[in-house]
Amino acid sequence: MVFDTSCFYIIVFKVMMAENAMESSEADGKDERNGGNEEEDMNSEGAEAGGLSDAQKEVLERCLHALKHAKNDSHTLAALLLITRLCPANQLDKSTLRRIFEAVGLNLPARLLVTAIRGSSESSGLAPNELLSLGTALLAALSTDPDTAYKPQLLTTIPILLQILSNRVHQQAQENGNQAGEAMESPRSQNYEDSFAKSEQKGDDASKENCQSSSQSSKIDKAIASDCYQVLFSVCVLPLGPEQLLNRGAVRALCQAVEENQTLSHERGIPLLGCLLCGKTKEKAWSKNPVELFNLLAKLTKDFTQAPEKDKLEMCASLVNFLPPVGSKLENEKIKSIAGQIWGVLRPMLQSKLTPKQIGPVLVLGACLLDVCGWEAVGPPKFCCLLVNRACVEVRMGLEEPPGHQLSPEIQQTLTGCYRIMEAAMEQACVSGTSPASPAPAQSSVSGLSLQQSRQVLMVLQEAFSAVVYHLQQVDQSRYGDPFVFATFRSLCSWLAEETSCLKEEVTALLPFLIGYCRSHMSGDGEQTGLSDWMEQMSVGAERTGWTGKEPLRYLLPALCHLSAEDILELAEGTVSGQRDSSLETACSALLNFTVTEPQTVRSDPCFRALETLLSEALPVLVHKPSLLVLAANFCTLGLMMGRLRTKADSVDSSHRCLFSSSLRFLRGALTSGSGSGPATVTPAWDRCWDEVAELWRLSVQALSSCVRTQPWIISLIRDEGWLKHILSTLGQSTALPDVETQNAWRRRCGAISDQCSICKQEIHEAMKSDQGADGAVFSFLASSSRRWSARVASGPRINLNHRETF
Known part of the structure; x- marks a missing residue:
């Protein structure tokens, strides 16, 4: 780095002014100045040629020695003055300047x-x-x-x-x-x-x-x-x-x-x-100085509203940095008031004719305001639609360029802001009512957005995301570390997690890139320093960390789960975490869909054999962690759904037995018997998350029934684990089961066991004979237990991310 030496000339002037007030400096300075003039006359050609002459170097060394051994501040200033007069700053190299800096101290x-x-x-x-x-x-x-x-x-x-x-x-x-x-x-x-x-x-x-x-x-x-x-x-x-x-x-x-x-x-x-306020210190600065920064924001906002039209465009870029971080503890109404004033200036600007260079800062500021305050302060629905439309137009203009076209940093900044506007619009359009009589929207939503306007928004979003798909098709592996590519990838994943009926063929063709992009970052292939540094700068929250390589997969998993329900076949990877991780649960949902829609692939692909091994190792650990019960239910269901695809000819190894043994112990812990005059109830450990795992539990029981029919060896495991005894005991001490779906699941289970094991069948009949009083109503459903579970498992409805249905 070349040092800025202009300040030395300022110092010279100030020292000259102070010479008369510092007697010792005056005497020393006078001698030094005389010598300085002689030195300049000695060799002016050396100075003109650039660099220092031999005479200048000699004087410089003496001055540096005087700086280091100065007895007082006057001597130091005198030596510094002589250096600036004899050795022009533009002739000093980096090392010489550093020596002067170190000598002055x-x-x-x-x-x-x-x-x-x-x-x-x-x-x-x-x-x-x-x-x-x-x-x-x-x-x-x-x-x-x-x-x-x-x-x-x-x-x-x-x-x-x-x-x-x-x-x-x-x-x-x-x-x-x-x-x-x-x-x-x-x-x-x-x-x-x-x-x-x-x-x-x-x-x-x-x-x-x-x-x-x-x-x-x-x-x-x-x-x-x-x-x-x-x-x-x-x-x-x-x-x-x-x-x-x-x-x-x-x-x-x-x-x-x-x-x-x-x-x-x-x-x-x-x-x-x-x-x-534009980096990692933003959140900390607002937490330590909320009053001062809010007053500053209010002042800048006032200046923004009163500025001439030609200055407002320039002020948009600087105003972004002074907005509070998302989730700040400031009073909501105060922030909304500020946001309303800013939107009041932005609305006429967005409705006017602006060049691509002018509209960029406006859209970025609008995107940041959406992050902070949502849609409520934006304005009427008509303007909200205009905002989305202008963002989508910019995306199409920026991304629909021929291959090889390089986007400038300014355009990338604009497009990143447009992505956020598109994501917010997509969320709003998807949650808006499907009819005029739909319930009132949430506080942060667009008030009064009609069904027709929602459809118009989705249409322009589809056109914009078509451009996003086109752009990603041109990305090669050398650009995997580009932060803008990651922003574009993330935006597309957010679209795919909500909407897959559009652009189906284009998205299917792009899946190899999406999977490859995630795999590359997971394995750490290629240079990703730029993306890692960018993520480090953008991580402003204490809970956020630097780049790990798993971020792309976390964004893609919800999209894959949604895509898998549309018969699109690709495989996502996942790892076990020590804390509840919704991405792993989402991955299980996607893989469950594969076990139904592509059973032959699940049977033959080696990846699923490795997945079974992983599940057999992870499930025994998860069953003892109450905080991970939902994840354990996902693992259990996925393992049993894969296990039902095995045949009698398939070999049985220790990991397979471990998976079934852990599943049996896990499933029996869901229900407990009543008091003899009441229904069976959900155990306390399962009750807190029963809404999330009830369908998984019933699906696991049904899948286990199918496994019993295809793999008779499981019968002995069921008896050894005491599962049948537990069922009969629970039924004998209860007047009813929690719901009809649970009753049907147990009926299929008992029917499958009875069909495959005569001893088990006898135990069931003996339990029914010994039943007395009101309990007989519970055991009556076992009369139809010999009916087999039909092929409905293989052809039933699929599981989606937001709602699962039993097979």
């Missing part, structure tokens, strides 16, 4: 700031403003070196610089004085704090009117403010720079500077705040 500018703020300028012979000017200029020059900008000595001067910018030195002296004193490592740090207290006391003694007048009339010198912002920006661009500024109160101080319209607060302060 950070203690000098820090002491200058402390001396100025402490008000003891008499000892230095310079006015406080001159000390501030010189100290901030030195810090600005030193901060251009990234290594120097991250040193603790410079970081501890940040509170002082923030106080200068906010013009609140007296009010925040006690808060920041200790940090500044520690940075200087000076024995006078206590005096520094005391002087702050004295200054504050003087302010309290003055009249309130004079204080307000002084606060409003006093302005920071523009050069000082510029140097302070230069240091802060140098820190902000470092990897952990925003966090360092946030921890030192930068957001609060900068908001105060903007509120009081301090020098350069709008030109430099607002952009700096935008940098702090």
Whole structure:
């Protein structure tokens, strides 16, 4: 990196102004200046040719030695002045500049700031403003070196610089004085704090009117403010720079500077705040300074609404950064009020003719507002439809380009915002009522969106997602690490999870890419550094982590589950997690559909044999984890549904026996007998999630009945596990089963066992004979137990993500 050396010339001017006030510096400086003129006359050709002449190098070495061994600050400033006069900054290379920076050090500018703020300028012979000017200029020059900008000595001067910018030195002296004193490592740090207290006391003694007048009339010198912002920006661009500024109160101080319209607060302060609020520190900044940031947002919104038309387009891009994060704890009505004002400006802009370059920031700002406040503040349904239509048009214009066309970063940013608008519109169109008499929409929905408008929205969305499919067809493996490709992939998956009847052939043809894209990231193939870094920057929540490679699959699984119900055959992969993971449950739903629609593939494909082994290993562990009961029910059902496709000729291994044994123990834990005068009930462990697993439990029992008929060896396992005894005992102590579906499932189970095992059949009949009183009503259904479960299993309705139906 080439250092910005323009600040050295500013320092020269300021040192020249201070020469008369610093006697020792004047004497040394005079000798040095005379020597400097001689050196320039010695070899001006070397300077013109670029680089330093031998004579200049020699003088430079002597000056560097003087810097390192200076007895006081005057000597240091004199040596620095001589360097800037003899060796023009544009002739110094990186290594030389670094040596100068290291020789000057950070203690000098820090002491200058402390001396100025402490008000003891008499000892230095310079006015406080001159000390501030010189100290901030030195810090600005030193901060251009990234290594120097991250040193603790410079970081501890940040509170002082923030106080200068906010013009609140007296009010925040006690808060920041200790940090500044520690940075200087000076024995006078206590005096520094005391002087702050004295200054504050003087302010309290003055009249309130004079204080307000002084606060409003006093302005920071523009050069000082510029140097302070230069240091802060140098820190902000470092990897952990925003966090360092946030921890030192930068957001609060900068908001105060903007509120009081301090020098350069709008030109430099607002952009700096935008940098702090556009990354991972956004959520933390809003949690620590909600009042200040909301007031700033309100001010910027007011400026946005009152700005000239030509300036509003430029302000859209900057306003995005100042919106609160999704899920912030601010009062909902306040945010909606702000969003309503912004939408009031955006509506006429979107209804006017804008070029693609102009409309991009408008659509991105609209997408961010949707994330924060939903559709309620957007406007009437007609405008909502217009917003979606314009987003879809931009997507088509951006993506329907010939192969090989490169999208600029600006267009990619615009299209990413359009994706979010499309996703929000798709969610709304899918939940809207199917008739005018449908219930009122949710609070965050589009109020009054008619059925015809919903259909129009779905139509333009279909055209836009057709362009998305076309674009992804052109993506090769070398672009798998492109964040924009991931955003496009994610948007398509959200569409497929809701809508598969459209573009069926195009989506089917694209499935190899979708699966390959997920597999590539799961296995870590190729270069994905760019995507990993992008995900790290976008992860603003504490619960989010960096890129793991599993993210694409998590988005694709719901789409695959929906697609599998449309007879589209592809295989998704999944792994076992220690916590409840809806993506794994969704994967089981998709695979259950395959066992029904493609039984021959399930029988022959080696992947499903490996899946059975995985289930046999995972299920015994899951049955002992109550928090994972729903996942265990999915695993159990999937294993039994695959097991029913086996034949008598298939070999039986230990993993297969383990799967059935674990399934039997798991299923028997769902129901418990009544008190003798009441119905059977769901056990407490299952009751909390019975709504989710009831159909899975009944489907597992039915599948187990089919397994008994195709694999007679399971009968002995059933008796050994005490399953039949448990059934008969539960029936004998209950007056009824929880519902008709459960009763039918048990009937098929008992019928299958009775047909395959004469001993079991005898036990059932004996239990029925011994039944007395009201219990006989429960056992009566077993009279038809010899009827076999029909082929309805193989041809019944399929299981979808949102609602499962028994076979």
